[in-house]
Structure formats: structure tokens, C-alpha cells
Amino acid sequence: xxxxxxxxxxxxxxxxxxxxxxxxxxxxxxxxxxxxxxxxxxxxxxxxxxxxxxxxxxxxxxxxxxxxxxxxxxxxxxxxxxxxxxxxxxxxxxxxxxxxxxxxxxxxxxxxxxxxxxxxxxxxxxxxxx
Amino acid sequence: xxxxxxxxxxxxxxxxxxxxxxxxxxxxxxxxxxxxxxxxxxxxxxxxxxxxxxxxxxxxxxxxxxxxxxxxxxxxxxxxxxxxxxxxxxxxxxxxxxxxxxxxxxxxxxxxxxxxxxxxxxxxxxxxxx
Numbered sequence: 001x002x003x004x005x006x007x008x009x010x011x012x013x014x015x016x017x018x019x020x021x022x023x024x025x026x027x028x029x030x031x032x033x034x035x036x037x038x039x040x041x042x043x044x045x046x047x048x049x050x051x052x053x054x055x056x057x058x059x060x061x062x063x064x065x066x067x068x069x070x071x072x073x074x075x076x077x078x079x080x081x082x083x084x085x086x087x088x089x090x091x092x093x094x095x096x097x098x099x100x101x102x103x104x105x106x107x108x109x110x111x112x113x114x115x116x117x118x119x120x121x122x123x124x125x126x127x128x129x130x
Numbered sequence: 131x132x133x134x135x136x137x138x139x140x141x142x143x144x145x146x147x148x149x150x151x152x153x154x155x156x157x158x159x160x161x162x163x164x165x166x167x168x169x170x171x172x173x174x175x176x177x178x179x180x181x182x183x184x185x186x187x188x189x190x191x192x193x194x195x196x197x198x199x200x201x202x203x204x205x206x207x208x209x210x211x212x213x214x215x216x217x218x219x220x221x222x223x224x225x226x227x228x229x230x231x232x233x234x235x236x237x238x239x240x241x242x243x244x245x246x247x248x249x250x251x252x253x254x255x256x257x258x259x260x
Contacts, residue, residue: 007150014148018141023217030221032228076225085218087153091160092211098162 012060013084021045022053026062026076033075036065142190143214151175152183156192156206163205166195 016022025039040050054074057063061080065072146152155169170180184204187193191210195202 010153011148011150014144017218018144018148020137020141023140026221030224030228076221078222078225081218081222081225085215085222088147088211088215088218091156091206092208092215094160095206095208095211098160 009061009080010084010087012056013062013080016056016060016062017084019053019056022057025053025057025074026081029063029074029076033073036072036074039074139191139210140214140217142186143192143210146186146190146192147214149183149186152187155183155187155204156211159193159204159206163203166202166204169204 017026021043024042028034028039028042036047036050036054039054040047043050054063054065054072057074058065061077063074064077065074067073147156151173154172158164158169158172166180166184167177169184170177173180184193184195184202187204188195191207193204194207195204197203
């Protein structure tokens with residue numbers, strides 16, 4: 001079962017996003033492509049350190065870069081961003097559906113409705129609207 | 131600017147999600163509460179190791195636990211899950227809106243429309259519907 005969830009890309013994407021400097025870079029890139037120098041501007045670190053962060057972002061697929069002349073321009077890869085978002089969203093949705101069902105049961109129990117009443121209510125909800 | 135994005139909880143939430151074993155635990159908990167023993171069942175590790183992972187998940191707010199008698203029962207905290215999901219979703223949406231605008235410009239340029247034509251089209255879209 002663990003094998004199903006061992007997605008090395010998700011490991012690396014979430015690891016990349018755990019650093020505030022790298023999140024700042026992703027935030028900047030969500031507004032459009034930027035050079036490595038531009039990405040480093042708000043960060044108090046050397047260009048070498050900025051490059052290392054860019055490499056982490058590239059290795060997990062969050063960022064793509066292209067070197068033209070002496071300038072390396074980075075842009076975001078939405079596929080990687082979406083895969084991390086989907087993983088979280090699916091678990092949250094599962095949990096919320098479970099909670100909704102639980103809420104429904106409790107409401108039925110609280111109103112003292114017999115078990116059949118819930119089914120009746122379901123039927124009436126399925127009737128076409130007048 | 132970095133201060134804005136330095137959210138220690140996000141650092142810890144993404145760090146917690148970077149581990150496949152912890153993701154498996156979150157996955158299990160999205161289906162309903164579970165004891166620490168149940169969470170450890172699919173993982174080939176000691177109970178002490180499982181407990182350490184649970185502690186990481188609790189420290190970042192992804193999981194809450196309650197000990198009754200000798201059993202510690204864990205459940206998911208959707209607030210933490212939602213904050214990580216929102217962070218990613220907002221950046222992805224920004225990037226996609228930018229891409230949509232770019233697509234619009236390119237389509238206008240491709241159709242040979244004069245720059246005013248776009249403005250006219252915008253106006254007609256703003257007219258009240260008949």
C-alpha cells in the first residue's frame with residue numbers, strides 16, 4: 001500500500017515548497033518568467049545560493065529554465081504545482097464528504113426521523129422541480 | 131517581502147507532506163480517525179517510529195490526537211490541509227490567468243485586429259444583455 005503513495009516527485013515537490021525562500025521564488029514566477037538574478041533580488045543570499053534553490057525547484061519539476069546568452073530565465077511548470085494541489089485537495093474532499101455524511105446522520109437522529117424518512121426525503125429531492 | 135511568505139506553519143506542513151509514510155497516514159486519516167497502531171499497520175516500522183511521524187504531523191497542525199485510556203486516536207485537521215492547498219492554488223491560478231491574457235493578446239494579434247478592436251469588443255461585452 002505504501003508503494004501506491006511513494007511518488008518521488010511529490011516527495012521532492014513538497015520538500016521544495018517547505019523552504020520560504022523557494023516559496024518566494026515560486027510566488028514571483030507565478031506572475032511571469034524571471035531571471036535567476038531577479039529571483040534572488042528579494043532574498044539576502046549569494047547568487048550561488050539562489051542557483052542552488054533554483055536547481056531544487058527544477059529537479060522536482062516545479063520550475064523550468066532556459067539559458068540564452070548569459071541569462072538563465074526561469075518559468076513555472078503548472079503540472080507539478082497541480083499534482084501537489086490535487087493530492088491535498090483529494091484528501092480534504094474525502095474528509096469533508098465523510099463529515100457531511102456524519103452531519104446528515106446526526107441531523108436525522110436529532111430530528112427523531114425514522115430511518116425510512118431519510119430515504120423519502122432523498123426521493124423528494126430527486127423529483128423534478130415544478 | 132520575504133517576511134510576508136515566511137509562514138512557519140507552511141514550512142512545517144510542506145515538510146511533513148514530503149515524507150511518503152506521513153502522506154500515507156494523512157491518506158488513511160482522510161477516511162476517518164484511526165489509532166496510532168492502525169496508522170502504523172501498512173508501514174514496516176516500529177511503533178516508536180510511527181509515533182515520531184504522528185508527532186511531526188501534529189506539530190504542523192495537520193493532525194490532532196486524543197488519548198483515551200491506552201489508545202491515542204488521531205484525526206485530520208482540515209484547516210492545515212486547506213492552507214497548504216490554498217497557497218498552491220493561488221499561485222497556479224495567477225499563472226493561469228497570466229497565460230489566458232497572453233493567449234488573448236496572441237489571438238488578437240493573429241486575427242490582425244487593430245488594438246482598438248479589443249477595446250470595442252470589451253465594451254460590447256459590458257453592455258447589458260437584451
